[in-house]
Amino acid sequence: MKVLKFGGTSVGSPESIKEVANIVRNVSGQKTVVLSAMSGTTNALHEVSDHIINYREEQANDLINELIAKYVDVIKELLSEKENQEEAIALVSERFEFIREHIGIEIPSKQIEKNIVAQGEVLSTNLFNFHLKELGTNALLVSAFDFMAIDDANEPVIDKITKEYGKIVEENSAVEIFVTQGYICLSATGKIDNLKRGGSDYSASLIGAAIVAEEIQIWTDIDGMHNNDPRFVENTFSLKEISFDEAAELAYFGAKILHPQSVIPARKANVPVLLKNTFEPNAPGTIIKNCEVPSGVRAIAAKDGITAIKIKSYRMLMAYGFLKGVFEVFEKYKTSIDMITTSEVAVSVTIDDTSYLNEIVAELKEIGSVEVDTDLSIVCLAGDFSSKRTGASTAILNSLSNIPIRMISYGGSNYNVSLVINTENKKEALVALNNGVF
Numbered sequence: 324m325k326v327l328k329f330g331g332t333s334v335g336s337p338e339s340i341k342e343v344a345n346i347v348r349n350v351s352g353q354k355t356v357v358l359s360a361m362s363g364t365t366n367a368l369h370e371v372s373d374h375i376i377n378y379r380e381e382q383a384n385d386l387i388n389e390l391i392a393k394y395v396d397v398i399k400e401l402l403s404e405k406e407n408q409e410e411a412i413a414l415v416s417e418r419f420e421f422i423r424e425h426i427g428i429e430i431p432s433k434q435i436e437k438n439i440v441a442q443g444e445v446l447s448t449n450l451f452n453f454h455l456k457e458l459g460t461n462a463l464l465v466s467a468f469d470f471m472a473i474d475d476a477n478e479p480v481i482d483k484i485t486k487e488y489g490k491i492v493e494e495n496s497a498v499e500i501f502v503t504q505g506y507i508c509l510s511a512t513g514k515i516d517n518l519k520r521g522g523s524d525y526s527a528s529l530i531g532a533a534i535v536a537e538e539i540q541i542w543t544d545i546d547g548m549h550n551n552d553p554r555f556v557e558n559t560f561s562l563k564e565i566s567f568d569e570a571a572e573l574a575y576f577g578a579k580i581l582h583p584q585s586v587i588p589a590r591k592a593n594v595p596v597l598l599k600n601t602f603e604p605n606a607p608g609t610i611i612k613n614c615e616v617p618s619g620v621r622a623i624a625a626k627d628g629i630t631a632i633k634i635k636s637y638r639m640l641m642a643y644g645f646l647k648g649v650f651e652v653f654e655k656y657k658t659s660i661d662m663i664t665t666s667e668v669a670v671s672v673t674i675d676d677t678s679y680l681n682e683i684v685a686e687l688k689e690i691g692s693v694e695v696d697t698d699l700s701i702v703c704l705a706g707d708f709s710s711k712r713t714g715a716s717t718a719i720l721n722s723l724s725n726i727p728i729r730m731i732s733y734g735g736s737n738y739n740v741s742l743v744i745n746t747e748n749k750k751e752a753l754v755a756l757n758n759g760v761f
């Protein structure tokens with residue numbers, strides 16, 4: 324079995340949905356196709372839920388009507404048989420009626436949002452399945468709610484995913500193409516939930532790992548993992564092969580092509596991940612697998628929305644247990660730390676989730692003096708930085724000689740050097756590093 328995930332742009336129009344079907348049918352053997360919502364839909368559904376949560380009924384209804392009209396147009400172009408068109412239009416109406424039912428409903432606003440945004444993937448997979456049926460393909464639409472689950476710490480429930488998806492595949496051994504939704508799942512309490520923005524990659528990796536697939540393919544709008552962020556730097560190029568470790572660092576630190584956690588399940592199950600371009604299917608793309616990391620900097624990524632917290636205390640001097648006290652505060656508020664740097668009397672950490680920042684700062688003030696810096700970015704360089712190598716840090720720091728640096732992390736792993744800078748300097752830093760380190 325191969326698992327093929329197609330992102331929002333890949334299913335963004337009737338023509339590209341047809342192209343996705345061609346690609347899938349050209350891949351030999353049994354496969355699971357994981358789809359995102361059509362591009363623009365998740366954002367539009369967030370807007371709908373925002374109107375509903377804030378009692379803007381008219382705006383919610385207007386946007387819902389606009390979306391229904393868009394989907395009807397897509398259906399008319401995608402499906403040729405009248406009967407299928409009518410069935411698909413009925414499905415679209417039913418899903419948007421479900422969304423409308425949230426107007427004036429008394430449930431927590433976070434749940435309203437989750438219920439509504441989940442419909443984007445439900446719609447795209449149903450339309451794709453109708454199209455496959457018209458092509459006479461032996462396809463089966465599987466609801467992600469039947470197997471994809473997270474626990475109350477928002478972590479995937481691997482046992483359940485493995486058992487339930489394995490059962491579905493086993494019971495339908497004659498099926499050629501399984502179609503399912505990325506991104507959406509059920510929560511620990513059985514409510515509609517999701518794997519966070521961009522989470523369809525994570526769904527594909529979780530499914531691929533669960534069934535120990537032959538390969539996971541992530542199809543998107545670019546020919547693989549580039550050596551730098553193509554949204555900010557010109558003349559970037561696609562990497563042929565990267566290791567799981569490098570890919571995990573890059574995804575976590577901002578390479579938008581992959582969801583931050585998406586490499587972890589694949590790496591654990593040792594299932595290779597191939598990144599491919601839907602609009603250039605013959606381009607080789609990037610293979611992520613267990614491989615040697617060649618020396619030098621291989622790729623650069625940047626993650627925004629970073630907050631740095633510095634805790635300074637002379638009690639830290641020659642004392643043990645100080646860091647434990649600091650980390651316990653973050654653990655208490657379920658806030659994960661991205662980066663840490665220390666001096667003899669101070670420690671700086673970065674976080675990207677500031678939901679409990681005030682509470683964290685209040686408790687840290689009992690340990691020492693606290694300084695908070697916001698609007699920061701982490702720039703991550705992935706490659707081989709093992710302790711035997713020389714020169715890499717010189718090239719990095721020389722490139723950034725005009726940019727103020729707040730923190731540097733080197734040696735945490737052999738595959739990563741990270742720096743914290745002001746977000747306003749990010750583009751300049753990415754370009755300077757591009758010129759200086761490759």
Ligand SMILES: Nc1ncnc2c1ncn2[C@@H]1O[C@H](COP(=O)(O)OP(=O)(O)O)[C@@H](O)[C@H]1O
Nearest residue numbers: 330331332543545547548549551552578579580
């Ligand atoms: N290092 C990188 N390599 C390739 N693409 C990157 C990188 N960093 C950022 N990107 C961006 O990621 C985009 C693809 O991710 P995304 O829009 O989430 O795709 P999809 O909707 O298919 O999931 C690319 O169009 C590109 O602009």
Ligand SMILES: N[C@@H](CC(=O)OP(=O)(O)O)C(=O)O
Nearest residue numbers: 330331359365520521522523
């Ligand atoms: N539709 C969701 C999930 C997703 O993964 O989308 P994409 O594959 O287009 O990044 C989102 O927009 O976040």
